[in-house]
């Protein structure tokens with residue numbers, strides 16, 4: 151991304167040797183070759199309802215290493231009721247909380263697992279605010295790989311529980327996600343573990359791009375005008391852009407959607423860089439209820455900023471209050487329950503509508519990136535308390551006078 155150097159797939163595993171950890175690589179494809187193997191008609195016949203229906207566009211050489219869990223092909227709902235409330239006739243919700251470990255991260259982990267197995271690695275490691283880790287742990291468990299996971303102390307309990315249940319070796323770091331990330335990179339170098347760190351391992355964003363393939367295929371190859379997505383490190387939005395460009399290069403779609411990256415105000419590093427028109431990042435100490443995007447040093451900043459700029463999109467910041475509000479509205483009007491980061495894209499749509507940046511007739515996709523049960527504490531904070539009563543009709547009638 152920085153110097154334009156190219157390497158063969160056997161030459162490097164992770165980053166550009168010239169630029170170290172800053173030198174994130176991008177996988178380049180031979181579209182002429184791929185076009186001979188994949189077509190819209192062939193896809194329409196495919197009965198593989200997972201990311202692997204797009205295997206021709208993924209950097210894997212051996213299908214035998216694909217883990218058995220069903221990753222991807224998550225539902226894209228035409229949210230009629232919610233859309234009507236918001237004055238949008240074409241609002242679509244893609245619920246990636248429906249993945250096997252309940253977050254978008256499964257798309258990347260699945261590819262990471264295949265790469266680790268292709269290289270004959272038995273141990274795989276990741277640093278994570280929670281979802282990348284629980285995803286890696288679950289997929290690794292399905293094929294018998296060992297995992298070492300570095301999480302910050304503040305990771306929500308449900309995500310830590312997932313890790314432990316899946317049998318991961320969990321190292322909880324007294325510090326931030328950013329510190330856990332750096333420690334994980336050092337550990338993987340010292341012990342020779344395979345690294346599933348996005349914005350380091352170039353293959354992971356390849357998994358993430360499958361969401362863009364699905365959105366376009368599910369909309370019968372009529373891409374939406376705008377896609378709203380939460381941004382922390384920036385890998386998801388960078389991956390979506392890569393996927394859209396793949397489809398465009400293959401001639402599957404004739405125009406490209408705008409990508410709207412949404413960050414929490416307390417970790418809006420990319421929003422700030424965007425506003426200032428720079429690719430240089432000013433690190434912060436993040437603070438937001440949306441733990442999955444609580445990132446002070448976005449590792450995929452350049453890909454994310456370029457995705458938004460090249461697509462003619464925008465960066466938007468939303469407050470924690472707006473995130474909690476978005477969680478309630480999405481759940482109550484569309485029946486989709488997302489964790490705070492999971493609904494941040496939706497919060498960004500609401501804000502953009504308020505600011506007049508979305509036209510009522512536009513086709514809008516909101517990506518929900520993680521399930522609400524991942525962070526029960528925040529959900530309860532968003533939704534309030536139940537009525538607690540004695541088990542009598544009198545007590546119930548008393549409550550009913552207040553609710554009706």
Ligand SMILES: *Cc1c(COP(=O)(O)O)cnc(C)c1O
Nearest residue numbers: 281382383384385386442519520
């Ligand atoms: C990781 C994650 C994000 C942000 O993805 P980045 O690639 O870090 O920008 C958003 N939502 C959820 C639920 C996540 O787990």
